[in-house]
Amino acid sequence: MVSVGVLGATGAVGQRFVQLLADHPYFDLTVLTASERSAGKKYRDAVNWRLDLPLPESVGDITVTDTRIESLKNVDIVFSALPADLATKIEIDCAKAGVGVCSNASSHRMSPDVPLVVPEINADHLRMIELQRDSGTDGFIVTNPNCSTIMLTVSLAPIRNFHFTDLRVATMQAISGAGFEGIPGMSIFDNVIPYIGGEEEKMERETLKIMGTFDGSEVINAPFTVSASCNRVPVIDGHSMAIWIDIKESVEEVAKAFRNWKCPLKDLPTLPEKSVDFMTQQDRPQPRLDRMKGKGMTVSVGRLRPGIRYIAMGHNTIRGAAGASVLNAELICDRGYL
Template sequence: MKVAVLGATGMVGRTFVRLLEGHPWFRVEKLVASERSAGRPYGEVVEDSPDEFRGLEIVSLGEFLEDPGVDLVFNALPASLSREVEEKLAEEIPVFTNARAHRYDEDVPILVPEVNPDHLGLVEVQRERRGWEGFIVTNPNCSTAVLTVSLAPLREFGIRRVHVATMQAVSGAGFSGLPALAVHDNVIPFISGEEWKIENESRKILGRIKGGKIEPAPFEVSAIATRVPVLHGHTEAVFVELARGSVEDVREAFESFDPLGRLGLPSYEKPLIYTEVPQPRLHRDRGRGLTVAVGRLEKSGRVFKYVVTGHNLVRGAAGGSLLNAELAVKLGYI
């Protein structure tokens, strides 16, 4: 299956390219970037490019849109460019996107394969309503992805309320997102728009399909987002009020959570591991960056608290989107 990566020279785009090296289902046909990179070999622009793609010539976005010539698109473009581009492509081609442009459309899923695979059912709603042959599937904000993987096993205990404080890596801000002097020796307790995304995307992901759209989960999600001087790996302190369950029950739910392992997806890794003290430097690369580490589990009354950490560029971005595409192929949507 021929695929293209849009925004291939950015931080998330480079992660897409690295994860697609040697992929058994998807063959990278086109790497798309800005006009200033177009016409140059990918390895000349991205020095640490996988050998497989070093000689592949970069295509400009305008040239690509004239003749995509692929079966599937991974999008790592900025949100400001993505809405019109994604809609144009989705008329004929499935689009799996890291951009937020369509996350909040009622007929577009925010997909985390282990958490809400049934939300792929919205693909048929999109096709019918919009007259598309393709479709758009989004993945969530990076901190939301890590959080919802940890919350999914807790649904059986009746989630009543979620509070979370994030400690987010600087790579989540992109190559030029933060001046070095701003974050060095510092914690920045504000990331524009981040808390709203966590609070609203989580409820959509953990909700259910009803009447051709997602009915958000009924519980409150409240977030404080901070930026910390860590390169990769978002860490989150989570406080969850549950209707029932013990520490032993919750830990067992974490450790046994593996809903898609039987499907044989090429990129699939066990989504959760339990470790006493999760830390980004030690655990962000577990499962090639797709495994989330959870620990520090304690209980006070009906409130359970724990710490979770996951790789923001893999589980929280490109790797999550790649899993979305693999699941869509496996379930027959492509």
């Protein structure tokens, strides 16, 4: 078993990490960190557990520590649910201390020697770990993308071999993406907020790195442009998005590509049976009906129309955050990078 910890274990994404790791076949969850006000408490006493399933019994008695390297000496991998401003230094310190970091934070996603990984799309980018080790780092940092970027890029996997140069996306993002305390109820009820700070820029940058080519020394960005418009809507979980892409092939050819696509990976515990589920119903996907497909790891695609236009949707705190990091860690173990 690989010994793992969670940084920022009491927040929205941190709780998802704990839920996914508690009885994982690869990982032994031994360390949970949080702020100083939680340090020293049993996890069950430190956390205001807000997920749909009960707090796993196996983690309730773990004593929470503050987020220091000294607390992580015997850990092989940490999963980072830290805010970006805290993650920047702490994640580097962990990697220098020989700990592997699988990060949901945005701090290092665009660093030239840090892989930004969606396993179904760019598993070979994990070779960038070797660049970090060549620079003298005993551990490593591997990141997963923004919660909306990952839905977009997973949906592109079946159609990436079609030629296109222009991609446009309008998101309808759930309130859980802003964290437990992120949006006051009076701001979001009966409302749509047409701005999420930094989100559009992340989608436009991160997509090109993920879909790009690693040549052994750097990632060459994908040769298309992305234009994003991001909106917050009164949905609890599940980011939806409308996507326009200048593919010249017919709807029938694109639909066939969605239906016939096979994931290049297999036998990873968190990998769903279908990473992309192509739906033919006119009114699907819908967050309430479809977000938990594949235990929250499937991206549903539907409403394919001439143009090419379609809708994609996935669970933002599972596929779009904690589940994405856990899947990355499984791939790291499978490829022998520990």
